Amino acid sequence: MPAPLPPLFADWFAARGWQVHPHQQAMLDRADAPALLLVAPTGGGKTLAGFLPSLIELADGTHAGLHTLYVSPLKALAADIRRNLSIPVAEMGLPIRIEDRTGDTPASRKKRQRADPPHILLTTPESLALLTSYEDAPKMFAGLSRVVLDEIHALSESKRGDQLMLALAQLEKFAPGLRRVGLSATVDDPESIGRFMARHPDPVEILQADPGPAPDIAMLETDTPPPWAGGGGVHAIPAVLEQVRRHRTTLIFHNTRAQAEIFFHHLWLANEEGLPIGIHHGSLAREQRERVEAAMVAGDLRAIVCTGSLDLGIDWGDVDLVIQVGAPKNVKRLVQRIGRANHRYSAPSKALLVPANRFEIVECQAALEAVMEHDLDGEPRGPGPRDVLCQHILIAACAGPFSADDLFAEMTTAGPYANLTRPEFDACLSFCATGGYALRAYDRWQRLKQRPDGHWHLRDPRAAQRIRMNIGTIQDTDTLKVRLKGRGGRPLGEVEEGFAASLTPGDTFLIGGQIVRYEGLRELTVEVTRHASRKPKVAVFMGTKFASSTRLQDRILRMFQQQDWPELPEHTRDWLKLQRDVSRLPRRDRLLVESFPHDGREHTCVYGFAGRNAQQTLGLLLTRRMEDNGLNPLGFVATDYATLIWGLEPLRDAAALFARETLLDGLETWLAGNAVMKRTFRASATIAGLIERNTPSARKNGRQATFSSDILYDTLARYDPDHLLMQITREEAMRGLVDFGRIEHMIERIEGRIDLIRLDRVSPLAAPMLLEVGKVPVAGAGQERLVAEEAARLMQVAGLQD
Structure with a gap:
């Protein structure tokens, strides 16, 4: 029988004209399950479904200390959830303290949180790993009842997820019976994600919500066809700008930061009306990202050119259109991005795809069909990587002496490490203790020592500080900060060292949508001044360079076996037919x-x-x-x-x-x-x-x-x-x-x-x-014309003309 909402909560839902969705009710009914995975569409109230049992359990004010831990892949997402959760807590007058803890949290608040944790703590995998490294971790987490893992699909795809599962295995030691909840809109293999997130060998219960209305998604029609190679979507600027005019707020996604900078620059030059347009990506200074985020929430921007920094479940203002520039490479990523538009359960998300070149027309069509058929792609997970396991052993040593037998047993309850063998574990422990055979003579790698009782501990307690400073699996690119020259110059972001090394005073480049002039390098900071040039160099951002998924590639190969392709533009159909002929x-x-x-x-x-x-x-x-x-x-x-x-x-x-x-x-x-x-x-x-x-x-x-x-x-x-x-x-x-x-x-x-x-x-x-x-290899004003002429010549040689 469904668990009824307490009157206070029922009244709050009624006051807003809401009804509890079936999947939210199911989460309430199964709130005591050891592990739950909810797969629900974007805008379907996943977050509230994940937190509703916690809010109800905390409503009577009897729980002291930390009750619910929320972990997300993004710092901005944790801050956004805190803002959103604060609304029902304030409106119902619930005695619940909610705080976030990320790399941006002041040190004084972090220290206070360990001694006096809130009822609900919102954090990231790296911050959680750091918290478990302290001697007082057992006290902080002793009363922990639930862990909510948001965007679990994104966490499972990287070493951050492996580190998180090891941290949760450690939390089970402090809080036995800990309940785990995974939330996602884009899961291609729920059973696999369930095995990843549940405590091995405990089962996971999978709840599938109604997917809601199909998205309104199509390819953007442009007067100029895409170029034959390269691209970046610049050919579509007039059509994109027209879509921005027709909609309240448009998110314009790109696959790389450099492409986002180039597109934003061209979009701004074409924006003769002065529509408020922003740019957001991970290489920009935090202050600039926060200004853009605040403007989005306030509804002050008509468009935001962005990358994966805005992929995940943040509810940014009144977004009613998503444009994906460049082939999405991955259907799950496309679905995630589409879900940013019309972030409501009952409204179809609206999205347009902009192929950057001719081949991407085919890939975009394949992705469109996959989205409509709910055919999500995913790569099989391998075993948990051993470099992450080594880091976790050092984290455990920071928290105090440990038994190798107990730590091995604990680690194998983590899904990614369920099949870890004892020899593999022992090899990692030996490496952490001595650095390995060739390095054991060096004191700097002699980090662990075994006591007479068999327990392992840090050889030098002072090493804990250095270990904590290097916790995490995200690898920095070799970047240098970029700052406006002068006393108190404003930070703009960062560029790769290799790019900075190629600059000479007077060179110009794009960062944050503005053109700046390189003045020099001072204390590992690139100093720049603003410049009025219209033809800059482009900052080389690493970012993420996506490869097309095998599922999407297979779909394209199947498309090639069709006799005709009525769904494709005429110029692309003619191209494929000619290929088949010759x-x-x-x-x-x-x-x-x-x-x-x-x-x-x-x-x-x-x-x-x-x-x-x-x-x-x-x-x-x-x-x-x-x-x-x-x-x-x-x-x-x-x-x-x-x-x-x-x-x-x-x-x-x-x-x-x-x-x-x-x-x-x-x-x-x-x-x-x-x-x-x-x-x-x-x-x-x-x-x-x-x-x-x-x-x-x-x-x-x-x-x-x-x-x-x-x-x-x-x-x-x-x-x-x-x-x-x-x-x-x-x-x-x-x-x-x-x-x-x-x-x-x-x-x-x-x-x-x-x-x-x-x-x-x-x-x-x-x-x-x-x-x-x-x-x-021609630089300067004639480059685009010459490239176009070379493309036309090649296509004439190949037997095809536009």
Whole structure:
């Protein structure tokens, strides 16, 4: 029988004209379950569903101390939830104290929260891990009853989620019987997420809400077709600006920060009416992001150009349109972004897609169909990474002496580490204690010591400060702060060190939507002045470079097998038909390889549909094999879907290049001394605690950290190649930057079926790849015209004209 709402809450709902949604009632009815996962659409009241049992349990004012912990991927989301929760608490006069705790929280409040925690604490995985590292953690969390994990799908996709699950396993020790609640709108595999978030081997109950009305989503029609390659959506500026005029507030999403800066700049130049438009991304100064957020909440902005910093469940004002510029690469991400518009359960979200180039038209159409069919994509989760496990062992040591047996038993209750073996755990413990065989002679890595009773503890208690300063799995890019020159100059954000190093006084670049002039470097800060130039350089932001999901790629390959494509624009249909006439369209069960001459060079195009990282790796491996075979490759370029290689000799036999063993042998040889491995080693060694980015005296800059990590890598590669960190590095490189698993997946699905087609000229599908190569390295005002002329020439060669 459904649990009735207490009169105070029933009256509050009635006063607002609301009714409890069925999934909110189900969450109330099952509030005592050890683990619940609620999958409900954006705007469906997920947050209130997650918190309603806590508010009711706290309403009588008898609970002292911390009752509910809320964890989100974003600091801004925690602050937003605090604002939203404060409304019902204030209007019902509930005796509940709600606070957030993130990296932006003042130190004085953090210290007070540990001694006198609020009833509901809103935080992030990193702040939670830090809290568990203190000796007083058992006291702070002793009364904890529920943990709400918001946007659980986003947490599960990174090492932040692995760290969070280890922290929750530790909290179970302080608060046995802790109830866990996961919330998400975009879960492709609920059972998998349930195993991830529940205490192993406890089951999870999955509640699926009514998905609500289908989104109103389409491709934006533009007078000018997208360019053949590259892009960034600049061709669509007039059409986007018209949509901004027609709507109250529009979010304009981009996949990278640099693309957002370029688009904002062009949008602002075209904005002759002076419509209030802002920009928001993770490289901007916190003060600037907060100003934009406040203006959004107040309804003062008509459009916000943004990146993933506004992806998740924040309710930003009266947003009634979302525009996605560039192919979304991932259907779940697209659904999440669409949900920012019309953030109400009963109203369909409205969104428009803007392909950045011709191929992205196909990808956007595939994504549209996937959204309408509720076909979400996701990659299978591997076991919990061991560098995160090493960090957790050090965190546990900061909190006090521990038993290895007890810690191992505790860790294996965390979903990602349920299959952790004792030898794997012992290897991590040994590494944390001594640094490993090749490093055990150095005092700096002698961090743990075993007492006569068998318990482990910090060899030097002062090490706790350094460990706490380096908690977290988010890896900083090598960035420098950007600040206006002069006493008290306002911070603007940050740029990559490599970009800063390329600047000379007088150079201009974009940051925060404004053009600034580089004046010099002072105390690791880039000093700039405002500049009136209209043609800046562009700041190089790392951000997240998405690869298309395998599910989306498979859908595109299925589309290629249609006889016609009435859903696509005429120019794209003609392009695909011509490709089928002069060559073939790629298929999922066969690998298409084209060979053709162009501009005095021999070219090979491999349509692997394996994602950008894997296609990049494929280029490296194939050129190495082609070199061994005397084909004299000169270079390559890769996209999500293909790798184009150019050289001196034509490819006559493709099958020998794609044997798995051949590729794997080449990969091993290439990885042995490659910068990819050193970059991966640096990230894993930082997470595992071998390298410190932050110290009590000063923070290392990127060059210092790279130098020290390179020395360590070279030392271990020479003297201890089986060192734990070397094993972890190889695993991480294969899974991430190299993504060899995608190449193996490609080899499995084609099963040796390779179609090598020799053409007398570039094919229509390969022609845009030649533009990716950068054949027109001309800077200045004529660049866009020359690129357009080169595109027209290539398409004429390929047999296609606009």
